[in-house]
Amino acid sequence: MAKDKADVLQGTLNLLVLQTVETMGPIHGWGIAKRIEQVSEDLLELKYGSLYPALMKLEQNGWIESERGTSENNRRARFYSITKQGKKQLAVEAENWEQMATFIARMLHGAR
């Protein structure tokens, strides 16, 4: 923790989780956390305290669904997978993010 890690940007956690569940699912909560950290090459600090609430909220919204199962090391765990609605939502949020990223890039480098 010596090095400053970026916090997960407000509103992007859903996108990160949905994308992870889409590509890796069914996957348990810890797996999602590890995957996000891994892909970010530890640049990102994921707060677990916010990951599980986010998972619940996504499930409440009907974007992901969960099922009990057994983990790779034989522990009981809950596995999440994306729903049809979730896929739509992911597309929307990804699109929003692309637009935002493009805009930020333009601001930083000047319009070409």
Add this chain to the structure above:
Amino acid sequence: MTAIRSVVSRLQAMFRRRALDERIDEELRFHVEMQTEENISRGMSPAEARRQALLTSGGLEQTKESHRDVRGLQFLESVLQDLRFAVRSFRRSPGSTAAAVATLALGLGVGTAVFSVVNALLFKPLQYKDPDRLVMVWSVNHQLGVDAEQARMLGRSGGSMSTPEMEDLKKSEIFESMGAFGGGNFTEVHPEPQRIGASGVSPGFFETTGIQPFLGRGFLPGEERMGGRNNVLVITYEYWRRRFREDPGVIGQELVVQGRNGPEPA
């Protein structure tokens, strides 16, 4: 659709709080176990591995709290909190609670009382037939200095009409029907003497007010005549219940009374 489902699921969440708490516990337990194993595989001692895992899980209770914000309908939950707080405050200061309750009770009581009077007098229509066409007629007597205003003020004791006056008015056909009433009290003699509020009324009284007797009949024309053979009474529903215990065979029974408006004691 999604909005409805979200509300439904939030409502369910509120009532299934315990189940959801268990669910978070489950997730966090699993998380800590996995993290601990990973830490051990990195060479930590089991105790240290678990301690670190717990640290990174970000505080169990805190997580649960933030869950509650997500799931529950925050509004309802904070209302419940406020209610509990109010009850506690009331208990802490029973004196001011009593004062507040008494003030409210008194205010409500007075308000209700005033309203029921106003309601009966001003808002509710009279409980008679065609209340908007029903009028009370007084007579003036200039010799005695009773003008219209005074007649109304005096009511039955000063502004009332004589029988001939009323008969004249009847003949004029100004009114569709007319009924007269006069005050008085009976003393029922038998079986026990008791005083009864009563009125002498003319046969047109029931027709004019549209009151139908529950049993039997009203007065017939001619029954008001002095010295008439029919000494008949119409009793109130309340009196029927009290004195005759709602006996349907009350019609034709004799009631021994004194002080009636007729000339002879029955």
